[in-house]
Amino acid sequence: MSHLPHWLGHSLTYLAAAVFAVPLARALGLGSIIGYLAAGIVIGPWGLGLVSNVEDILSFAEFGVVLMLFLVGLELEPRRLWSLRRPIFGWGTAQVACCAAAIFAIGLAAGADWRAALVAALGLALSSTAIALQVMGERNILPTTSGQAGFSILLFQDVAAIPILALLPLLGGVADSRPAGDGLAVEAARIVGVVAAIVLGGRLALRPVLRWIARSRTPEIFTAASLLLVVAIAALMQLVGLSMALGAFLAGVLLAESEYRRELETDIEPFKGLLLGLFFIAVGMSIDFGVLVRSPGRMAAIVAAFMIAKAVVIWLLARPIGVPLAERPVFTLLLSQGGEFAFVVFQAAAGSNVFSAETASLLVGAVAVSMMLGPLLLVAVDRLVVPRLALPQRELPQLSEPQHAPVIIAGFGRYGQIVGRLLDAQGIAATVLDHDADMIEAARSFGYKVHYGDATRLDLLRTAGAQTARVLVVAVDDVEQSLSIVDIAREHFPALELVARARDVTHWNALRNRGVMRVEREVFESSLRTGRTVLELLGHAPFEAREHAQRFRRHNLALFEKMYPHHRDRAKLIAVVKQGRQQLEEQMARERAEHEERRRAGLQGAPGWSDPAGPNT
Incomplete structure (x- = not known):
């Protein structure tokens, strides 16, 4: 029997691991990232050993981060990015500098060489753009204060990775391969030229080219052109020693106002998702359990020390940044884990003789472990911390004065409002009850008279005039609450005519079981x-x-x-x-x-x- 080609066997392994692990992780409430990381551990060198060339896979999978930054850039118009310049360079600088200083101090206190401690601090101060933006996108928190602040800091970290890498040859005592003097000026000019070419090309050339390709009416060629655009820009940035992800982000920003923005998003999104999943699988495979077994105490100490130090610093920075208290736990946790750029920094540091390969493996393993712990800690934070910090629901004075309107409306959401406005237009008075304080204040600001109160309470219904009213409209959204109101009304106010809103067939049947004959399905008409x-x-x-x-x-x-x-x-x-x-x-x-x-x-x-x-x- 002939053997499978190398690429086909690995593709089968990756896809099978992802298809099995990710749905299982999501079913357990752990999120897709944990599923990808677990799949990588299982198929990696320290699991079943199905894949061994982890570094090659990780290098390829990092292109998923590039595509993600390109799509993020497509969501930001240049004017909006310019408005974020202060958060990017202000809060970004503060986060990297303060976190690096705290970790550097811990490293010195532990007896590490100052050069090794400095590089470790700079690498560990960086956070995972892939995990953070993935979580922010899933939770739709990018438009929030914490999302904007987190995005700004992550973008600055991508920029900061460049001077960190440039610093390594100096700290390691290895001669820099790049020329000095006039040669350095030439290299700087080349970098400026590449960035200028991307900016000018994005503003002037890309749209006509994309328009010409679109006229061919060949969808697969437009998809190929979309990928070619991102690959070409990433390659240009890599050639001059800049971040591929940063270049892709810049290209996305330049095309944010293009008429092809949505088409580009649609074409690249599937590739981004698959490559990001492959990236997380590669991270799981890259965890060196050999180092973990040999030095479990050191590994645990490094992970705990840098994550706690970063969490303290970021939590303290969150207040002046203006992140609300309820958003700070997630904001802090997303930025306190290690990042993918740390892999590059530590591997380059080992090559520059800043520290040994054993130390590099230990630090890389610590970063990978932190990235694996991050989603798990996020689940714990959601369940244990966030509910305690959530703002308490505002309480308004409950209805206390007896009402005498012929109609009572329980629930003044999108359904009850239409009923109430129709009655009001006909000059028919109605007593409106709702228990959402925010909605009541919003309705009152538009001139509607809405009383705060839970219509499932018998005493409140009596105060609302259920004994003398002719009609009770049950318009609440919650099915159980709706049925509870109907049960109370049928038992204590048999003369009250009931008109109820049904969310679906099951709710409709439950209302009919209670003898409610006037039931309207909410979206039927x-x-x-x-x-x-x-x-x-x-x-x-x-x-x-x-x-x-x-x-x-x-x-x-x-x-x-x-x-x-x-x-x-x-x-x-x-x-x-x-x-x-x-x-x-x-x-x-x-x-x-x-x-x-x-x-x-x-x-x-x-x-x-x-x-x-x-x-x-």
Whole structure:
């Protein structure tokens, strides 16, 4: 039997590990990053040994970080990036300098050589851009204060990695391969020239090129051009010794105002996700458990020391930055773990003889362990710390004065507001109850009279006038709360007519079980109106679209009544639904045939009419 090609075997291993580990990790509430890291540990040299060339894979997988920074840049217009210049260079400098100083002091206190302690401090002060931005994106916290501050600091760290790498030959006593004097000026000019070429090319040349490629109407070529753009810019930056990720970010910013922004995002997003996953798998494989076994105490001490030192510094910086208290734990944890650029720094430091290969392996392992611990600690922070720091819900005075309106509305969200506004327009008074303090204050600012209170409380319903009111509208969003209100009203106020909102079929059946006959599904009528609009856009006359929608509405309501007696018998319920759907399709087919016959016979009526008021429901 022939053997699998090298690349095919590794691809099969990576994909199988990811497909199995990531869904399992997410099902356990640990997040996708933990799944990728665990998959890397299992298939790596210290697990099953299915993959051995970890460094090559890690170098390739770092391109996922490049693509991620390109997509982040696409979300930032140049004006917005310019507005972030102070946070980037202000708070970014403060974070790197203060964290490096704290770790440097710990290293000196532990007896390390000052050069080794300095390089270790600079490398460990950097954070994982990949993990932090991934978590921020999943949690949608990039637009928040902590997200903006974290992004600014991470971007500065990408810039700071360049002078850190340039410093290593000087500290190690190894002659720098780059020329001095006039040669250094030439190199600096080359760097400036490359950056200028990216800026000017992005502003002047990229759009016409992308427009020309788009005119070919070949989607796969546009995808190839998108990847070529990022690869070319990354290669240019690498040639002059700059960060590939920084160059990709700069290109993204320059294309943020382009008409091809969304197309670029759509084309690159799948590659970014796969390569980022491969990057995290490679990080898991890179953990040197041999060093961990030989020096478990030193490894644990390094990880604990630098993560605690960074956490203290970042927590103290969070207040002057303006990060709210409830956001500080996540903000601190995301920046306190090690980063992917530390791998490059420590490997280069070993090559420059700043410290031994054994020390480099120990530091690389510490960074990888911190990146693996970060998502786990994030789960603990979410469950134990964040709820304690969350702002307490504001309490408003509960309804205390007896009310006498004929209608009570329980819940004044997007559903209850429409009901209340309709009644108000007709001059009908209503007592409105809701227990969301923020929503009540917002409604009051628009002139609506909303009372604070929980409608599941019997005494509150009595104060709201349930004994004399004619109608209770149950418009709350929560299903259990809705059913509780109905139970109380049916038991204590039998004369009160109930009109209830149903979120879905299960809720509708539960309300009908309680004898509530006036139940409205919250999106049914709006969905019908949307379907009617689609029919009109497809060429149906307005009166025909209205008739079709009305006929479907009557059929659906009748079908619900047929389904209700069997809602506890799934087999019978499915049979009733299928029968009803078949009847509707047959009826519609007959009507279309009759309509076509009338059209051919020349008996078609007026061409149609508009109905701005909507369907008669």
